[in-house]
Amino acid sequence: MQTQVLIIGGGATGTGVARDLALRGVDSILVEKGDLNSGASGGNHGLLHSGGRYVSNDPEAARECKLEGDIIKKLMPQCVENTGGLFVAVEGDDSNFIADFPSFCVTCGVPCESITPEEARFLEPTLSAKIIAAYKVEDASIDPFRLTLLNMGQAVSMGSRLLRKTKVTGFDIRDKKIRNTRVMNVDTNEEFSIEAEQVVNCAGAWADQVCRLAGIGIQMQYSKGTLLVTNDRINYRIVNRLRRPSDADILVPGGTVSIIGTTSTPVEDPDAIYPTVEETDLIISEGSAMVPVLERSRFVRAYCGVRPLFGKSGGSDGRSVSRGFTLLDHSNENVENLTTITGGKLTTFRLMAEKTADNVCSKMSITAPCRTSIDPLPAADDSRWTEPGISPKKWMRSHQPDDIMICECEMVTKTVVDEIIDSLKSKNERPGLADIGHRSRLGKGACQGAFCGARALAYLYERGEFTWGEGLVEIGKFFQERWKGIHSILWGDQLIQAELMESIHCGLFDEELHTTLK
Amino acid sequence: MALPKSHNYDPAHVFDVMVIGSGIAGMAASLFAVDRKLSTVQAGSAGGTLFTSGLLDLISVYPIEEKKMWADPWEAIAALRNDESLHPYARISNDEIQSAFDEIISFLNSRGMKFRCERNRNLKIITSMGTVKYSYCVPESMWHGVEALEKRAPCCIVDFRGLKEFSARQIAATLHETWPDIRPFRVPFPGMEQRNEVHAAHLARALELSETRIALASEIKPAIGDARYVGFPAVLGIRRTPVIQAHLEKILGLPVFEIPMMPASVPGFRLKEIFDTELPLKGLLRLIDKRVDSVTRAENGNFLLNIGGEEQPQLIKARTVILASGRFMGKGLLSDRKGIYEPLFNLPLSQPSGRHAWHHEQFLNPAGHPINSAGVEVDDSFRPVDGTGRVIHENLYAAGSILAHQDWMRMKSGSGVAISTAYAAVNAIMRVIMDRSIRDTA
Structure with missing residues (x-):
């Protein structure tokens, strides 16, 4: 395969680079070893920062957030719910920090309005009675899955190619240039190579692994952050704790749910991370200082991501490493056509993509300017099923008379599953059960997939997508994906559901005896 | 030991047995009790048996972490006893287990739901x-x-x-x-x-x-x-x-x-229909879809059970109780972030030290999740005991999936544990009553 630019990594940055290049008329191939957003781009709050979070310790990041937040709200509104946000302090929080916050905001150009605790509780009735100070800011919530799918969707519509489940295994470097990039399909183990003028490493927390394949060492730290999703939406606006960044101090509403997080724990390896029981308990006890109802809330899911932090210093939890991004041109390390972009955050993904594309284009003597700060992101339809609540709304509005409900908790219909399968197949991808789960609300409701997972599987056989015993492996993978998200929050109603799921799939169907663990 | 005159609720009547739970264990306990002419009342939610597939498993996997499957269930039970397992099967003889199955199957057969088994081997069946x-x-x-x-x-x-x-x-x-x-x-x-x-x-x-x-x-x-x-x-x-x-x-x-196939299953409906209609004909007072709200104990040791909520409160008096209220689905066990509880008698439970040890990171981990072996510990008469082996109430018994040291989902022993422990509990009650009546006669 040949292309002008090979992009490694299908998170917000990689797909943003693909779109940016496509708008400049540059051909690209994006390879992703897992699925889109399977790293930090999927494992975050879905918060479009106003910048308030960083005004005290990272003014540059705060300024970037303000500027980029404005661009995204204007040009990508279909991915944004413009909720607004609050910063609130509770009894015992640092009074100096509370008093200094407005001036920090002014310094960074981040709009901030002081309101009384009573006004804050009027706006957000679930706030604690122990609120002692509050400020209004311009935070918003953003759907990172929709964002990534739409960015990639536009790039693909302009000729870029996406290869999911495709892992880079090595580079053939001659005369200071990557001549060929060797890749492997992780499902089939099929190997092939891609010839590109430029290679861009957008592998996020895996960026150092990619660099190592080119014989380059970069210094990275990984910080794991865990978040919890509530069963109901409990706040209208983003609620931030008014203190230096710490555990469980942001509550982000989105669709029909709220998300509380995060923790920040250094980890050695960005793979094989999962939310733990200890983190879950910490998040609930910390978060309930701001919003006491969290102590009694039903949680439907826990998840985590790894923040890729560039550099080595930064305190015990990595919170003091800058959340700014780093662009590394590896010409200095004798690989002239490799560029790495790392660090950063979801809010600044567009800017990161722009700077990366600028660098790559200048190396190819392409002068076309960046358009992502001017052109609106087109709304395509491939991604709409990821938003909580939108599938029921859509079904209620216009369901086909012969449509069948596959997932009754989240109202995912046969038509939705068909569209996802067709969309995957049009990209030459084999539709797996976990892929459908990734692209829809399937398995994300109360039954945790116990019923709809089995129904979707039966339907995939009916469609002829599966033809032998692979369904047992597929449903095992599907449940494991769901399990990662629930195993730390299994008490009360969720434990009952988990028991029901196991009683059907192990007690009756013996699936644990038929699937081999990886 | 006299049967109640009618199925109508008589607040003065003292039942020999109150069965709490309407799954397989509760239904089996009720059947065994009425078959032995014990005056019996039973309460529990309506859906108990709807989650069964119709298959009556005994055991086919042990040890579960080895995924070792047994064509002969009795060999599996022998292996489990040989390992000094605390599994409920280690407290019951093979003859008792077989008799328990015989009694329930002959009842179901006579009521039009026929079952087949081959005594010394498990059957292979597709799902x-x-x-x-x-x-x-x-x-x-x-x-x-x-x-x-x-x-x-x-x-x-x-x-x-x-x-x-x-x-x-x-x-x-x-x-x-x-x-x-x-x-x-x-x-x-x-x-x-x-x-x-x-x-x-x-x-x-x-x-x-x-x-x-x-x-x-x-x-x-x-x-x-x-x-x-x-x-x-x-x-x-x-x-x-x-x-x-x-x-x-x-x-x-x-x-x-x-x-x-998946629940709610038609064979589960069949079982429910038979239990709902046929057991009352044998003299069971069946309080359909009534949960026990709370329990106290009279001075003479009899249990006083409040049933039916605030709207239709009823008080049941019973000499003994068989707790067959199931696990989390049946609400026989409750859980919160701190631990698991038995809500009616506040029984001490065998359970992992904390939530971190409840579940594995892999759903299908062959070892099974430790939480699923948590539950009520009992003595050889199936009376709940505390950590030191002391009996909690001499007239309280437990049966079915609420029992500790068994993972029915992974061992494939749900119905077997339910039926055989219900049988053991009812027989233990019978022995006490017989002893007492011999004493009284003497």
Whole structure:
């Protein structure tokens, strides 16, 4: 395969680079070893920062957030719910920090309005009675899955190619240039190579692994952050704790749910991370200082991501490493056509993509300017099923008379599953059960997939997508994906559901005896 | 020991036994108690048996972490006893387990839901997921499926348009290597051709009518070819399954069988119907869909049970209680972030040290999740004990999945544990009553 630019990594940055290049008329191939957003781009709050979070310790990041937040709200509104946000302090929080916050905001150009605790509780009735100070800011919530799918969707519509489940295994470097990039399909183990003028490493927390394949060492730290999703939406606006960044101090509403997080724990390896029981308990006890109802809330899911932090210093939890991004041109390390972009955050993904594309284009003597700060992101339809609540709304509005409900908790219909399968197949991808789960609300409701997972599987056989015993492996993978998200929050109603799921799939169907663990 | 005069609620009556729970364990305990002429009352939610598949497992996997499967369940039980396991089977003899099965099966057989087992071996049966599993005792309606699988006979599996959780194609594809000669065949269900979605219980009711069966058979006949069996999802009627099966076999000219599928299952409805209607005829006071709200103990040791909530409060007096309230689904056990609880008697529980140790990181980890072996510990009479082995109340017994040291989902022992521990508990109660009456007579 040949292309002008090979992009490694299908998170917000990689797909943003693909779109940016496509708008400049540059051909690209994006390879992703897992699925889109399977790293930090999927494992975050879905918060479009106003910048308030960083005004005290990272003014540059705060300024970037303000500027980029404005661009995204204007040009990508279909991915944004413009909720607004609050910063609130509770009894015992640092009074100096509370008093200094407005001036920090002014310094960074981040709009901030002081309101009384009573006004804050009027706006957000679930706030604690122990609120002692509050400020209004311009935070918003953003759907990172929709964002990534739409960015990639536009790039693909302009000729870029996406290869999911495709892992880079090595580079053939001659005369200071990557001549060929060797890749492997992780499902089939099929190997092939891609010839590109430029290679861009957008592998996020895996960026150092990619660099190592080119014989380059970069210094990275990984910080794991865990978040919890509530069963109901409990706040209208983003609620931030008014203190230096710490555990469980942001509550982000989105669709029909709220998300509380995060923790920040250094980890050695960005793979094989999962939310733990200890983190879950910490998040609930910390978060309930701001919003006491969290102590009694039903949680439907826990998840985590790894923040890729560039550099080595930064305190015990990595919170003091800058959340700014780093662009590394590896010409200095004798690989002239490799560029790495790392660090950063979801809010600044567009800017990161722009700077990366600028660098790559200048190396190819392409002068076309960046358009992502001017052109609106087109709304395509491939991604709409990821938003909580939108599938029921859509079904209620216009369901086909012969449509069948596959997932009754989240109202995912046969038509939705068909569209996802067709969309995957049009990209030459084999539709797996976990892929459908990734692209829809399937398995994300109360039954945790116990019923709809089995129904979707039966339907995939009916469609002829599966033809032998692979369904047992597929449903095992599907449940494991769901399990990662629930195993730390299994008490009360969720434990009952988990028991029901196991009683059907192990007690009756013996699936644990038929699937081999990886 | 006198039976109550009527099924009407008499607040003054002191029952010999109160059974709490309406799953297999609660139903079995009620049957064993009324069979022994104990005056018995039973309460529990309505849905208890609906989550069963109809298969009555004894045990087929042990040790679970080795995924070791046993064709002979008694060998599995011997292995478990040999390891000094604390599993409930280690407190009951094989004869008692066998007698417990015999008694419940003979009751169900006499009420029109026939079962088959081969005493010394587990049966192999296919599920709607396309897996082959061991079970000990299967409904007669599934028996030809055991035969057909054993012979790998040419077989037609029928499914119905709109029955979302059952795909004959899936079963055929998944079983292809072990049983290549399965032909899937999809038909619209007679009389429901216009419906997009059909439900197992509705199909079962419709098949009670002979016209439906004749229409169905004529849909299927063209696809039979050289098939020697015809398999269906488990929807062959609720009350008259043997008649329905025999009629279908006659008009198709072939043996037919049902394939167990997801809850809420039709065989589960059959069990519920029989328990709901037949046990009261044997003298059981069955408080359908009533939960026990709270329990106190009178000075003489009798239990006073408050039932029916604020709207219809009832007070039941009972000399003994069998707690067969199940685990989390049945709300016999409750959980919060800090631990698990038994809400009615606040019984001490054997449980992992904290939530971090409840579940593995992999859902299908063969070792099974430790939380699923948590529960009530008992003595050899199935009376709950505390950590030191002291009996909590001398007239309180526990049976079924609430018991500790068993993981029924992974060992495939749900019905077996339910039936045999209910049997052991009722017999323990009988022994106490006999001793007392001998003492009284002397």
